[in-house]
Amino acid sequence: MGAMTAGLRELKKQQTRQSISDTATRLFIEHGFEKVTIAEIAAAAQVAKMTVTNYFPRKEDLALDTHETFIASLARTVAARAEGESALAALRREFMAAVERHDAVTGFSGPDFARMIADSPTLTARLRELHELREDALARVLAADTEAAPGDLTPRAAAALLTTAHRTLFQQVMDLSLAGRDNREIAAVVAGAAHRVFDLLEPSLAGYAVRPRPS
Structure with a gap:
């Protein structure tokens, strides 16, 4: 009881x-x-x-009420990546799935919500802060998983690149929402852009933070 x-x-x-x-x-x-x-x-x-x-x-946070999920999203994806999968591959896979389901964590919110944020300096600043907190969370996971030495900037640099990719694509979703495009159109455009963006990161990060396979 x-x-x-x-x-x-x-x-x-x-x-x-x-x-x-x-x-x-x-x-x-x-x-x-x-x-x-x-x-x-x-x-x-x-x-x-x-x-x-x-x-x-x-x-x-009354408006951005899923901020905790947003902040943790990239770190959780990397922490749960499969054996033999890199951080980049895991984040790419999850981003494409999120776009397909029109997930709010990738920016899908509708034109009214997007306009509310765009018109508010306070919300715009808070969203920028959430992106930074998301980068911090990802950097911590990468540092732990790669057993980076204290002072090693590699996890922070990798997290910055990966988070910037997501931030850029998030903004594209918001811009397309403001332009009145529907979710299906937005998903098609952003999916194509995502492949190009993640491809740019492949040369430097394809082999970084790959989860070891059992020996």
């Missing part, structure tokens, strides 16, 4: 968090991120102002 109660309590928390985020995003799209207050979000979501800030200490 205790486990069931705890599970229901957690489900209720998740539902409340999602409801607040959905309400906030709707208001941000309608009125602009900078113009909407936390008090207005709380009133529209029918919760206390403190409830909003308890779930979302930063106002930006």
Whole structure:
């Protein structure tokens, strides 16, 4: 009974968090991120102002509510790569799959959401910060997996190249969304661009951080 109660309590928390985020995003799209207050979000979501800030200490994360998944995405892909697979190959494979399913982590969000971010200096800055945090997370995984010596810049350099590729493609998705292209069109264009971008990295990173096969 205790486990069931705890599970229901957690489900209720998740539902409340999602409801607040959905309400906030709707208001941000309608009125602009900078113009909407936390008090207005709380009133529209029918919760206390403190409830909003308890779930979302930063106002930006009300809009970018999947930031934790976004930050961890590249590192998780590399950490879970198959035997004999390089970091580049794993990230390329997962990116292409994410584009095919129109995943928000690659930038698919629709024109209204893309416009909300583009029109807000605060959200644009926060998105840039999330890209940097994602690079940091990837660099840590690469350093650990390759047993890099302290001070070795190779994992950081590799993470910078790989994250920049993803950031560039993410921006292309956003730009195409702003131009009114639908998800199928965007996916077709970005898939082609992704192959070219990842091909550029092959000469330097194809053999880097390859997961060893059992001897």
